[in-house]
Amino acid sequence: MNECDVLIVGAGPTGLTAAGDLARAGRSVTVLERWPSINPASRAFATMPRTLELLQARGLADDVIATGHLAPGVTIFGGAHIDMSHLQTAHRSILITPQVNVDTALTRYAEGQGGEIRRGLEVVALEQDADGVTVTARPAEDGDAEPVRWRARYVIGADGAHSTVRDLLGVGFPGHTVLSSIALADVKLRNGPDGQGLTVGSTREVFALLAPYGPRDADGAWYRAMVWDRGNQLPDSASVDPAEVADVLTRAMGVDYDLLEISWRSRFHCDERQVARYRHGRVFLAGDAAHVHTPMGGQGMNTGIQDAANLAWKIDAVLGGADDSVLDTYHAERHPIGRRVLLQSGLMARGITLNPRPARALRNLVVPRLLRIPRVRDAIAGSFAGTTLHYRRRRHERPLVGTRATEIQLAEGRLLDLHRDGGFVLIRERGAAETPHPGVDLLQAQRCDDGPAVLVRPDDYIAWTGPSADRAGWASVLHAWTGRCADVTPLPLR
Incomplete structure (x- = not known):
């Protein structure tokens, strides 16, 4: 029986991102993939700005960008243009490159961090209990070969639209x-x-x-x-x-x-299609195993990578002592995003394939005019780019919570570069002295603008905001997410 902390099924961009992040955190990770090598015939070709941010935070963006072509936006119909050049991000273009190049970079990342990738194996059975999950696999090209078994604390099903993990769970895909x-x-x-x-x-x-x-x-x-x-x-x-x-x-x-x-x-x-729940006990569905949609807008690969970036650090946190409820936030945060992606890509597909002449004429008149309005232009571009997507905050939280922190200007360096090792970051106000945090491994930085202090999650989203001197405030949030700072009372995550 092989053992690991996390078993991931599927070595596409979603599974590889999760594997690299978990291995970077020191967790033992095995990825099972039925294809004998990286699939050179993948359909995805557009890497969006938010995904480029995530690749930058893993030291991969420059290498992947070098393989492709940066496009300023998308020309759709009637002269309408979804323009990325005004976005609040360092990456204001869509990278056009075959998915195989992204997969290759993420494979290097996962293996470089210590993740194990086993190719040519297909999963045939899955059983979970209170302590873990047992997965059985066999060589994809030899059904008579002796099966191999793994025992893991958690399993991530990132095995695509025809997910075996989803089928073994008996989960519908409406x-x-x-x-x-x-x-x-x-x-x-x-x-x-x-x-x-x-x-x-x-x-x-x-x-x-x-x-x-x-x-x-x-x-x-x-x-x-x-x-x-x-x-x-x-x-x-x-x-x-x-x-x-x-x-x-x-x-x-x-x-x-x-x-x-x-x-x-x-x-x-x-x-x-989208599953009703992303979490099933100790098994999680991510990427195309959880949601599929039309290819319009190039959202599939990008949404999967962002699923993985949200889930991996939470599994690491629970393995490190955080409350199990942290894992429920994966579904709470990512399911609405998946639903929104289905809606916007579906609207684009239906808009492009309109048949009645009056409807097409109205489309060609209205949409280009709307996209010339800066607020509309940037909202639509940001939604497709992923840079304006945010997670719903709870009633007791301040407005910035759940939004990206990547564009906060720091006195030294950039947040995405500080996140190369993962972990939380406390960004203090300009001029504020470093806040002591005994017993907690917490990276700190300082703003160079007049904004408030923020506690930033490993996936670049803001978890708390307020004065950095309010240790009880940010430490209670850190404790709720990670189980650390045990001398404070954790705030509820739900």
Whole structure:
């Protein structure tokens, strides 16, 4: 029987982020993945600003950015543009790069922190009791091989839309199919759009999306293309003909980009689904195992990585002595975010594929005008980027609680760099002396503006705000989240 603190099923971006974070905290972590190697044919291609912040806090952002193309926003329909350039973040662009590059960086991170990744193994059984979870796996390519068993304190199911962990738990995945027969391909275009970021084109019958993958050479440039034809609905198993891709691109964009080559292609359908609960005893669902939605807006991979960043430090805290109720906050905080992502990506998909002419005309008139209003522009861009998403605060908490702390200006360095080792950070007011905290390993920093002191969680969100001299205030919150500062009374988390 193999043993570890946390067993993670699925070595995609969600599972790898959780593995790296838990291993960084000193926990023993094993990841089981049925694929024998990193999947080179993943669908995701857009890394959003909030995810880039999380990668920066793990020392990965620069390497991943170097693999792709930074786009200022998304052109959708009627000339409307979702513009990221005004966001309150150091990362004001969408990174266009194949998911395999993100997976590769996160694999280095997880293994570099001491996480164990076991590939070629599929989970076949899961049983949990009061003390832990027993998971049985076997080689994916040899069903007759001797099964291998693991015993873990907690399990994270990050094994995708067709999650085995979810099925073994008997958890429903309610929802419905939104679009069928979407073709995805990597294409080289002689005359593709130049420097426009993500570009979407549509008519009543077709839509297409183009994401630039790199610089132009003498012949042309490579793009990730997504195309859909209302009149050509085929099963997922049907092959994708290059002529189909070229035809839909021309009809949707209104211009012939001259398709030169296709290196990879697939066909899929997209659903809108979400589990009712993210926590099931000692087993947690994250990423696509918990929620799936349309690919419009590039939210899937990003939401999963953010799920992992929320969950991992909480499991570490409970393993370190925090109350079990800390783990309930994972569902409380992330389920509403998942529901919002389903809504906004679904609205974009329905907007792009509108069929009635009057509705399309109204869309093309109203949406571009709305997106020229700064407050609307920044709210919509921030929602897709993930930078304006926040967690609901409780009645006794002050307004800043639950919002990102990443843009607080520090006297020295940046918060994302201070978070390379994880843990809580107390940011004091400008000029305030360091606050003693005997017996507590707490990193401190100082603001260089006139804002209040804040206690920042390992996932960069504010847990408390007030005067830093109020040790009873911030220490009680720290104790509630971590079990530390035992000489104070913890405030309730719910």
